[in-house]
Amino acid sequence: ACVAEIKAADLVTPGSVQLSINPTNPPQQYVDSDGTLKGLNVELANEIAPRICTPVTLVRMDFPGMIPAVKAGRIDGMNTGMFWNEERSKILFMVPYGVQSLSVVVASDKNVVVKSAADLAGSAVGVETNSYQEKWLTTYSEKLVAEGAKPITIRAFKTATDVTGALLAGQVDSALLIDSVAHTLVEKGRVRESVTGLGENRMSMAFRNKAVAEAVVKALASMQEDGTYKKLFDKFGLRGLPAGQVVAIVGPGPQ
Amino acid sequence: MKTVTPSAGRAGEWAVRMEAVYKRFGDFTALREVDLTVKKGETVVICGPSGSGKSTLIRCVNGTEKHDDGLIYVNGIEMTKANVDKVRRETGMVFQNFNLFPHMTILENCVLAPMSTLKMPRKEAEALAMALLQKVRVEDQARKFPSQLSGGQQQRVAIARALAMNPKVMLFDEPTSALDPEMVKEVLETMKSLAQEGMTMMCVTHEMGFAREVSDRVIFMNEGQIMEIEKPEAFFGNPKSERAKLFLSQIIH
Amino acid sequence: MKTVTPSAGRAGEWAVRMEAVYKRFGDFTALREVDLTVKKGETVVICGPSGSGKSTLIRCVNGTEKHDDGLIYVNGIEMTKANVDKVRRETGMVFQNFNLFPHMTILENCVLAPMSTLKMPRKEAEALAMALLQKVRVEDQARKFPSQLSGGQQQRVAIARALAMNPKVMLFDEPTSALDPEMVKEVLETMKSLAQEGMTMMCVTHEMGFAREVSDRVIFMNEGQIMEIEKPEAFFGNPKSERAKLFLSQIIH
Amino acid sequence: MHYFNVDAFIGYLSNWFLIGGVGVTVALTVAGVIGGLVLGMGIALLKVADARPLNWIAGFYIWLFRGTPLLVQLVVIYTGLPQLGIKLGAVESALLGLVLHEAAYLAEIIRSGFLSVPVGQREAAWALSLGRGTAFWRVILPQAFRLMIPPLGNSINGLLKATSLASVISVEELMRRSEMLMQEQFLTLEVYAAAAVYYLVLTTLWDLIQRPLEKHFGRSIKKGGR
Amino acid sequence: MHYFNVDAFIGYLSNWFLIGGVGVTVALTVAGVIGGLVLGMGIALLKVADARPLNWIAGFYIWLFRGTPLLVQLVVIYTGLPQLGIKLGAVESALLGLVLHEAAYLAEIIRSGFLSVPVGQREAAWALSLGRGTAFWRVILPQAFRLMIPPLGNSINGLLKATSLASVISVEELMRRSEMLMQEQFLTLEVYAAAAVYYLVLTTLWDLIQRPLEKHFGRSIKKGGR
Ligand SMILES: Nc1ncnc2c1ncn2[C@@H]1O[C@H](COP(=O)(O)OP(=O)(O)OP(=O)(O)O)[C@@H](O)[C@H]1O
Ligand SMILES: Nc1ncnc2c1ncn2[C@@H]1O[C@H](COP(=O)(O)OP(=O)(O)OP(=O)(O)O)[C@@H](O)[C@H]1O
Ligand SMILES: [Mg+2]
Numbered sequence A: 001a002c003v004a005e006i007k008a009a010d011l012v013t014p015g016s017v018q019l020s021i022n023p024t025n026p027p028q029q030y031v032d033s034d035g036t037l038k039g040l041n042v043e044l045a046n047e048i049a050p051r052i053c054t055p056v057t058l059v060r061m062d063f064p065g066m067i068p069a070v071k072a073g074r075i076d077g078m079n080t081g082m083f084w085n086e087e088r089s090k091i092l093f094m095v096p097y098g099v100q101s102l103s104v105v106v107a108s109d110k111n112v113v114v115k116s117a118a119d120l121a122g123s124a125v126g127v128e129t130n131s132y133q134e135k136w137l138t139t140y141s142e143k144l145v146a147e148g149a150k151p152i153t154i155r156a157f158k159t160a161t162d163v164t165g166a167l168l169a170g171q172v173d174s175a176l177l178i179d180s181v182a183h184t185l186v187e188k189g190r191v192r193e194s195v196t197g198l199g200e201n202r203m204s205m206a207f208r209n210k211a212v213a214e215a216v217v218k219a220l221a222s223m224q225e226d227g228t229y230k231k232l233f234d235k236f237g238l239r240g241l242p243a244g245q246v247v248a249i250v251g252p253g254p255q
Numbered sequence B, C: 001m002k003t004v005t006p007s008a009g010r011a012g013e014w015a016v017r018m019e020a021v022y023k024r025f026g027d028f029t030a031l032r033e034v035d036l037t038v039k040k041g042e043t044v045v046i047c048g049p050s051g052s053g054k055s056t057l058i059r060c061v062n063g064t065e066k067h068d069d070g071l072i073y074v075n076g077i078e079m080t081k082a083n084v085d086k087v088r089r090e091t092g093m094v095f096q097n098f099n100l101f102p103h104m105t106i107l108e109n110c111v112l113a114p115m116s117t118l119k120m121p122r123k124e125a126e127a128l129a130m131a132l133l134q135k136v137r138v139e140d141q142a143r144k145f146p147s148q149l150s151g152g153q154q155q156r157v158a159i160a161r162a163l164a165m166n167p168k169v170m171l172f173d174e175p176t177s178a179l180d181p182e183m184v185k186e187v188l189e190t191m192k193s194l195a196q197e198g199m200t201m202m203c204v205t206h207e208m209g210f211a212r213e214v215s216d217r218v219i220f221m222n223e224g225q226i227m228e229i230e231k232p233e234a235f236f237g238n239p240k241s242e243r244a245k246l247f248l249s250q251i252i253h
Numbered sequence D, E: 001m002h003y004f005n006v007d008a009f010i011g012y013l014s015n016w017f018l019i020g021g022v023g024v025t026v027a028l029t030v031a032g033v034i035g036g037l038v039l040g041m042g043i044a045l046l047k048v049a050d051a052r053p054l055n056w057i058a059g060f061y062i063w064l065f066r067g068t069p070l071l072v073q074l075v076v077i078y079t080g081l082p083q084l085g086i087k088l089g090a091v092e093s094a095l096l097g098l099v100l101h102e103a104a105y106l107a108e109i110i111r112s113g114f115l116s117v118p119v120g121q122r123e124a125a126w127a128l129s130l131g132r133g134t135a136f137w138r139v140i141l142p143q144a145f146r147l148m149i150p151p152l153g154n155s156i157n158g159l160l161k162a163t164s165l166a167s168v169i170s171v172e173e174l175m176r177r178s179e180m181l182m183q184e185q186f187l188t189l190e191v192y193a194a195a196a197v198y199y200l201v202l203t204t205l206w207d208l209i210q211r212p213l214e215k216h217f218g219r220s221i222k223k224g225g226r
């Protein structure tokens, strides 16, 4: 029989691991037209649950509420495809489990030419607000300026959809999107991909309790071993950790 | 400040007694050393220039304004903080602007207080209200709203509404001065018949015809003080103070 | 409908002429076949029961209400859609509730129209206003706001404000009925002196003393019609219609 | 380029996930208004009470809850209160936040409604020996309510849209669900247009309530003139 | 776990990036109110005009712009209008959206202000041969304005927070900048608390304007009584 390793005291609500998810980011997490959760992170959670012998509940919420909710002990962690970074890893136990990079896309009916990231100098680029890509673009623009190029005009929108809307309306010249989102859009014929593979970074889950994080790490590792891990990433056209790299908590976690 | 306690023997005859009453608004003294006794069944008319304290006096009698000094008795009950509800029950008040409740029908206006305060059953309250509306001759308007009545009709409803609480003393504050001239008469007739039935009434009014015909005494006020208390013949025929002479010359064109 | 054109010879004497004037509100006929001539310098008093059309009549003269049928001339100018501004300039109006502009001082109230409509320079307008305020004896209130004045003072300001436009005909709609009794007299005095200076005046009022003393003719209206036009002695001494008799008996208590 | 996809728009108009969101929006709004009216009434009464300290308390409440964003209030209730041992679920937190916020606005509306009832009405109630409660519920409130209806309409229209902020604490109403649905097909304008239609239907429903309310409470008031 | 970091909170209170956001919020609000007042005045005038078709147009405008979310209006202006060849920048779109939206609410406030001026005032202006313009600007409006101030206060407080929706089309005001700062240290509550303080300061500033305005426009009105 299945014996749960996670003790009741380690959970916010005994009996279930509650992870927040912001389903506005296909194919990682989104809803279909019935409102049912779909995407890689959803299926990962479904796989993890039996392996830790504890049900996983996905709590759908908007991003700004998530970190306070974890800190306040309203939920056990976040499973919303958040990028790893230093600061976050000091506040939460971060578990990187996949790799994403960024792509520049342009409207398919416009003749905008972007051959490399440096071509973005002096143009208007749309990104999602408060996102890794926004931060990356800001830093990159500063770098361009330091090299004597024109700065990038960064326009940040609430969701990837809003970014796309602005792109299609001609309000920005190009958009910087997570590559999986970019691929989805390209498939739908709305945009052309111009540059890809920028700013590679690791998607992570995040937890408030170390025991929970460790249990999830173990579950992910066993998925890596039995091939479920690769199968899921392939299904959604996303990239897992490089072969041979085992899932682990990265960073010090909260003190 | 005098504090005369009414002697038990005569108190039974007094409906309203004021002893050295003062009322101040901030620095301003609206009533100054007012002494007044109204006997049961008596009708007194209060007149005087604007701002002389007529409304303030009458409002002190039912506690709408709290007097600052002196003593007020209504039917032997002293007006104190603890007694104010009791005293209110002894009095009924009719205002210049009628102050009917505009969102209720005439009948609802008249049954509200008996039902909610006296806990009278609706049927009984409605029968009483209809009887009183008949008495003031507006019974056929019972289902209408105040705004559908003429001013004179509204004021008569206000009188009926006050009577429904069976007050011992009726207070009137310029009950006819907001009325069209033609409507004044019907309200004065109603008040006259009330007086004739023995109701104790205190009436602020400039209707000198009414004062002459109906009142037992006329009180003339000026600057917060009672200047004259006279039988109407004496007051109109031969006012004592210069101020009263001037006043009478101005209001009788 | 009659369409009598005034004969040139006599038209010069007429300040206001109404010929077979009708006014309807929906189905209701507020004025019915009204014929009336007011001579220059004449003072007429209009009285009658509430709802008889007195206000409507006077409001038709300056175009506040548009009459439906018949002809109205003011100082020889026919009241038509095109002429309504011209006619308005010939008339001044004083209302029951004064209708002073509450957010302006007395002086501002009086200079607004001369300055904005007649393009009078401020200095001149102020001098004129002060002269008129002096005439109605409220010049010392010029810097105050209307709410700081007594009702009688406010009504006199309203008269001065209307006079500032130098009207040929003054219209009054119950100018004293919202006033405290003591204040009625001062307003009537002001109106009286205007009449004596030769101003043409049409006056809705129930002040029978004023009608008797000042007016040249009394007009009695009932249900939208003019029932009687008489010299005051004749009207008060011996009203012809039953309705007028009833009316007089009711307003003179 | 074919920009607005009419078929997709019509599809969204009959999408049950969105319609469920409409239900949440309506429920939050109705609860917010009713709770806000009750609490706002209390605060308005404190604000006009005869005791200075009570006035100050009410003034402070209005200043604080009207002056800070609903979003912040929601986050604090959902994640700050548990630090004090008060742990409310997402829906309860959303309701509490909406009620506290709305009450501050409604208190001002109610107060100006009270002030518009002539003092003569209070004096008449007093002179008739009506109890305080009867005077308030039967005499003052029905008259004040008549004048409160139009600003209440403004406020309800605002609240209908403000409920969308509850998505930050995981309550999914109409707007949030619209934004989620967009990700599937990236049909921004079509989804927003459908959401706008739903909101318009709700607004129109309110208008249909407001009109008879105005009529009912104004039935005894003379037309025209002043 | 150390939940509220007071030092960080104080740091955010003097953060120039946030203060810059306050500037944007204030600018959007002021522009929205002024533009909304001008346009709302026009719409209110149409709504009370003597011609039925004009009333309908105004009624439709209010229904549409009050009934749909500002968010949707902003997105449509920013990404929908370019399809019709009208391409406005983010700031211009935000301003246009805020003005159009606010005008619908303010029109209702202005209209009820107009209706509260006694007809006698209009008649007096007429009888004095005042021109239409003079009557409106010198007689009606100053009196209507007095009664419009409190609901205007409610509306401005709402707008102050509603400007945050402009972030959907990439305008960076106070709320958006707060959320950007959160990404650095994840001190959500501390940043929100600082933002709340800024909003409270702005609200208080408005109160400081509102009070003398009420006093000025009420200076000629008798105290107490009715
Ligand atoms: N609530 C109040 N606060 C301050 N002063 C008041 C108040 N009520 C009345 N006064 C003042 O007290 C004085 C007397 O007022 P009161 O209303 O009794 O006069 P009145 O004789 O009834 O006059 P009127 O004939 O105008 O009704 C007036 O000068 C008035 O301004
Ligand atoms: N705008 C209006 N719409 C409909 N009916 C009106 C209007 N104005 C006046 N009336 C009606 O026309 C009739 C005459 O009104 P008017 O105001 O001229 O009477 P009045 O003689 O001045 O009465 P009062 O003495 O009460 O002032 C009344 O029955 C009144 O109800
Ligand atoms: Mg009085």
Ligand SMILES: [Mg+2]
Binding pocket: C054, C055, C056, C173
């Ligand atoms: Mg009249």
